[in-house]
Amino acid sequence: MSMELRTSPHQISERNVPTIMKHVVLSLLPVCAFSVWQYGLSALALLLTITATCLLTERLLNRSAGQASTLGDWSATITGVLLALTLPPSFPLWMGVVAGFVAIAIGKALFGGLGFNVFNPALIGRAFVQAAFPVAITTWVPAFSAQRFSEFVPTTLTAPLMMPPDVVEWVKLQAVDAFTGATPLARWKFENVIASTHDLLTGAVTASAGETSAILILVCGLYLAARKFMDWRIPVAVLASAALTAWLFQLYDPTHYPAPTFVLLSGGLMLGAVYMATDMATSPVTPLGVWIYGAVIGVVTVMIRYFGGLTEGVMYAILLGNALTPFIDLYTQPRVFGTRQQGKNK
């Protein structure tokens, strides 16, 4: 009789990497659906193109590295979907392909794949196209245009390596009331106009494909946190520190600085806090480190928004947080049981 010889533990939990990643993708579906409902074909095409690019890139690099396929861990899918959600819905598809390729190839595979990457791959992809295509990434189109399900935004189908056409004329044709072509953050920064909280919560503002409805992202995040597929401490730390920083600035000069609610709900902060900063591989593991990491992201986001040349700072704040992660982990090792100072014992 042959016997199995293994060392303990002989019982392991059913949780595994694909399950976690799959649930993150699932929880993103409502956000994607809302984005498609708002922006129609262009948003759908962007989502599908970028996700497909990410998967294809991952598979190709697997093959060239002589590895088994890692598509089964679902992490490339998350990268693709998240990347698409951070881009303007009018973003040319060929630029989306570039973003997706860079995200997987440079953001992840180059470091050794899932778990070894230092930076959030989706944000690496976005940072690349932000530098490469500064106009396209700040070209906004109105949501709920009448023909959104029957025609693409003209920029979407730009021929590869060509500059996208101007959309101003096209936007005028859509005749959407009160569309300004600027995000709430840009309007605040350059025109000192503050969007209403109601609009920010429900997504009735100009923004990237998946950043419009703060409340939807929050609900999806709550699901993930409740199922323990996400570390709830990170979004809480990011949002709390951002709100606190904003509140302090507002105390200092209420006429110039907006209310904390505006800071929390505008731009990509909600998506960043819930889905980007919580990327497991690029966030700290220590209990204290998690709070520090979140707090740094929150503060830096507000600082870039208020004092930087850019209107939005979430992406760079999170990338900075990612860069600090190994350092934070190193200096926040948990206190080992049994090393409490003597005399403190009950």
Next chain:
Amino acid sequence: MKVNDLLVKDEDESEKGMSLPPGKDRSRGAGWMFPFSLFASLFSKKATFEHGIHPAYHKETGSLPIKRLPFAPRLVVPLSQHIGKPAVCCVNVGQEVLRGQVIATADGFVSLPVHAPATGVVEAIGLMPSANGKMVDAITLRVYQADGQEVRVREPRDVDAMDKKALLAAIQDTGISGLGGATFPAHVKLSVPPETKIDTMVVNGAECEPFLTCDHRIMVERTQDLIRGIRYAMKASGAPRTIIGVEDNKPDAIAAIRAALPADGTITVQALETKYPQGAEDTIIYALLGREIPAGQRPAAIGVLVNNVMTLAYLGRLLPAGEGMVERVLTVAGPAVERPGNYIVPIGTPLRFLLEQVGARSSAKEIILGGPMMGMTISSLDVPVTKGTSGVLAFAEAQLPEVTPQVYACIKCGECLNVCPKFLNPSQLGLLAAKREYEEMAERYNLDRCFECGCCSYVCPSHIPLVQQFRIAKAVNREKTAA
């Protein structure tokens, strides 16, 4: 040693029904205070430790009364079933021995005698397989199957009249080691040096390992033995008070103990949260007393002594009767066992015989000694039951978790940090182990504090064999220091 020729009736049957029905402890909170105490209990924090896991418990055998198994035709009794020097064999091949007779004597203080688990004849003295694969010295007995198998050698004593020294010597004579699996000689543990002051004895009835329920049944069925054993241990160690910690998935055990507690209040019982590894020394002390054992030290450093319920129950049973450790209660369970339960098994019973008796299917592929979280698999069914065997689990091939689940790279989810009862960083330790930086693991990340409870491996979504790697790292480091 005196040979008692009288037939002494085995006491196991007489003890059945000794346990009190559950629910008796109501009397404590009875009266007009009851609604208030119930209300207050909502706000009282349950005694527990931080971190840990909630595995599937599989404690179905907890409701089954202890039963006796027949004697195997041959018993294999290792000379070393404890931590310390092996016992010295004092019988010859061909010699007839009586059940309970000393067949190997203790070699010094940190050693224990071995008693014949059955009346029979010594068939061989020599190397036999042991649980960890090593060959060890053992005495093989051929059991006289026609014999009644009463304990024939006994030396009843008046324990209350003994002084500490005599008491400790008597405890050594019983051959009791830590029956929870640690196998540290009981008398050594209870010998408290004069400069050390023990203020509390913690009795470990947590039994947090899945599947195992033998401690549970002991607490329910041998409550009087347990209380008696606690009194002896308190006397031997000088501990003025005792707290019995029992996980709250065993309410009948808590009720039985509560009903048997002496009126003077020196012994109390405390419900613990059902969570693994509640029964580890560090965690149970922290749960009950809020004290941390300083890293690398023994519980005595903070005035605490920890003993397992089974150890004390056997102490309370064997000491006044003056008998030796000839059998023990253990759990036989697992999906491949047809009649799982708790059985009284003579020391030295080969696992092959044991598993046949409980109807282990021939499909059994993996046999674990102890629990599934910290127990070890064995390679041969010729391995005998020893004093430290608290459970035997059998799994069939189909029931095994995937033998090699797909291992992913560490995604740094941090779940292992959230469950490590020692507050280590298994994630970082695992990454270092992969690079074989074993010294760094010990120097910067406290590898030596790991007691291999397996929580990190259990939760790891990447299925990285963390604890397994830590064992290798520790072994390599030990070799380096030895060299």
